[in-house]
Amino acid sequence: MPRDLRRVTRALISVSDKTGLIEFARALSQRNIELISTGGTRKAIADAGIPVRDVADVTGFPEMMDGRVKTLHPKVHGGLLAIRENPEHEAAMLAHGIxxxxxxxxxxxxxxxxxxxNASYDDCIENIDIGGPAMIRGAAKNHNDVAVVVDVADYALVLDTLAKQDGATDLELRKRLAQKAYARTAAYDAAISNWFAAEIGEDTPDYRAIGGVLAEKMRYGENPHQSAGFYRTPEKRFGVSTARQLQGKTLSYNNVNDTDAAFECVAEFDPARTAAVAIIKHANPCGVAEGASLREAYEKALRCDPVSAFGGIVALNRKLDAEAAREIVKIFTEVIIAPEADDEAIALIAAKKNLRLLVTGGLPDPRAKSLTLRTVSGGLLVQGRDNAVVDDMELRVVTKRTPTPGELVDLKFAFRICKHVKSNAIVYVKDGATVGIGAGQMSRVDSSRIAAWKAAEAAKAAGLSASFAKGSVVASDAFFPFADGLLAAAEAGATAVIQPGGSMRDDEVIKAADEAGLAMVMTGHRHFRH
Incomplete structure (x- = not known):
């Protein structure tokens, strides 16, 4: 037998997920491989009429302490860790009956x-595996001699190799399985440590572990020369990670990034209160609106920037219906994402074979606590998700003029959207829809001017002479460091302003707002999104 092949004569099976277990165990047994197993796994195999030994027969000790101690024994770990063809190891095995x-x-x-x-603390603790990770790590370390399987998806690969190699495994397979084994225990420990950190209220633990499971290997990343993969984390948050793709091409790296941004933005709107649609391009909103129906909301959102909307992502906060679907498919759209979709809408979208349709099963909670991550050279930046919601903020009127009820509704709308626009962010809103958005500029006054220009261009596209910014309100994601950005908004026709406040020149900005006849409220909350 070639030196890298190792014949399999004995296998230990201990699984929580019993998918494919009986078929796999039967195939191993048919190759005259002795099976050893534990607890419920052993019972399932035995009940299927497959010969199997209880691990207690091997160790000479029964399972004890509610199953906490069963495989933690030298006859198990010695059998996994012993280096074959090492005389000292062979002698130790012989001496101790391993x-x-x-x-x-x-x-x-x-x-x-x-x-x-959302199980109890005690239930979570009892579902922390100890013997399993110990065996996995031991077998993976000794991959030169032992194959370790941690994923039911690899059962077929192992059986195929055994068939090709006359009952043996090869070193290439064992190395691949070992890599996956260590990644699995790392992700498992990451989930446990992060849960513990949350339980004790530790926001910045000394060690931060992050783990994920590959959802999809992508053709490339942001650009064709970059490799990429999409990984799911243990966090249960409705979105791209929970979505079923009903049709269309495979999602790209940029599709996933932009679709996530779109769905998080539209989730700011309670579907029980209003229908809402967000159109996203390059992770920035190019139009967001609410309405009595999804179709109305979509038409209002599209009007904000119909040029940028071409090839964009459309996110909805309610079940996609046929009426909205008919409008959306009139222009080229990359992805539609919604909590659900009705049969007629699905049939309409099916005519556009390249259009991806995702249904998520729900909306992410904008108030929920979770983490966001960003890599830097040699490190990770980890922070809590921006879960501040304008409805929960105490708004403070700082100008002589108080916003009208209508202005106040639009101000809150605008501040919701600012949270999802790259900084520096300026958002004009009128009648429950964005009418101009300035994003990602180095100067806040430049963002103000771009947003005003966008509002004027959108009006021209709609055949109107007056800019959509006339009579609008405006939101800024951070304070105005000078009055110039505020004055640019006033010149564009805005009548009211919402901003966090907190600048050294707040008094100067408030005075400029009063002189321009603007109403202004401060939130005390900044929404930077770099």
Whole structure:
């Protein structure tokens, strides 16, 4: 037999997820591989009429302490860690009656799933696996001799290799399985440590572990020369990670990024209160609106910037209906994402074979606590998600003029959208729809001017002479450092302003607002999004 092949004569199986277990165990047994197993796994195999030994027969000790101690024994770990053809290891095995274990099949207690069900603290603790990770790491370390399987998706690969290699595994397979094994235990420990940090209220633990499961290997990243993959984390948040793709091409890296931005933005609007639509391009809103129906909201959102909307992402906060679908498919759209879609809407969109349609099952909670991450050279920046919602803020009127009720509604709308626009962000809103957006400029006054220009261009596209900014309100994601940005908004025709406040020159800005006849409110909350 070639030196890199290792014949499998003995396998230990201990799995929480029993998908495909019986078929896999039967195939191994048919190759005269001795099976050893534990607890419920052993019972399931035995009930299927497949020969299997209880691990207690191997160790000479029964399972104890509610199953916490069963595989933590030298006859298990010695069988996994012993280096074959090492005389000292062989002598130790012979002296202590340790037989080799050539194949380990383990998937872990369902800790992540238990946490996702909002289980009690004690239930979560009991679903932390100890023996499983210990065996996995031991077998993976000794991958020169032992194959370790942690994913039911690899059962077929192992059986195929055994068939091709006359009952043996090859080193290439064992290395691949070992890499996955260490990644699985790392992701598992990350889930546990992050849960613990949240339980004790520790926002910045000394060690921060991040783990994910590959959802899709992508053709490339932001650009064709960059590799990319999409990974799901244990966090249960409705969005792209929970979505079913009903049709269309595979999502690209940029599609996922932009679609996430769109859905997070539209989730700011309670579907029980209003229908809302967000159109996103390059992770920035180019139009957001609410209305009595999704169609009305879409038409208002599209009017804000019909040029940028071409090839964009459309997110909806309610079930997609046929009326809205008919409007959306009139221009080229990359992705539509919604909590649900009705059959007629699905049929209409099916005519556009390249248009991706995603249904998520729900909306993400904008108030929920979670983490966001960004890489820097040699490190990670980790912060809490911006979960501040304008409805929860105490708005302070700082000008002589108080906003009218209508202005106040639009001011809150505008500040919701500012939260999702790249800084420096300026957003004009009128009648429950964005009419001009300035994003990502180095100067706030430049963002003000761009947003005003966008509002004028959108009006021209609609065949109107007066800019959409006339009679609008304006929001800024951070304070105005000088009065110039505010005055640019006034010149464009805005009548009221919402901003965080907190500048050294707040008094100067307030005075300029009073002189221009603007109403202005301060939120005390900044919404930077770099």
């Amino acid at each position: 037989a080799p274990i050539d194949l380990l099949i383990v998937n872990l207690y369902p800790f992540e799933a238990t946490v996702a069900k």
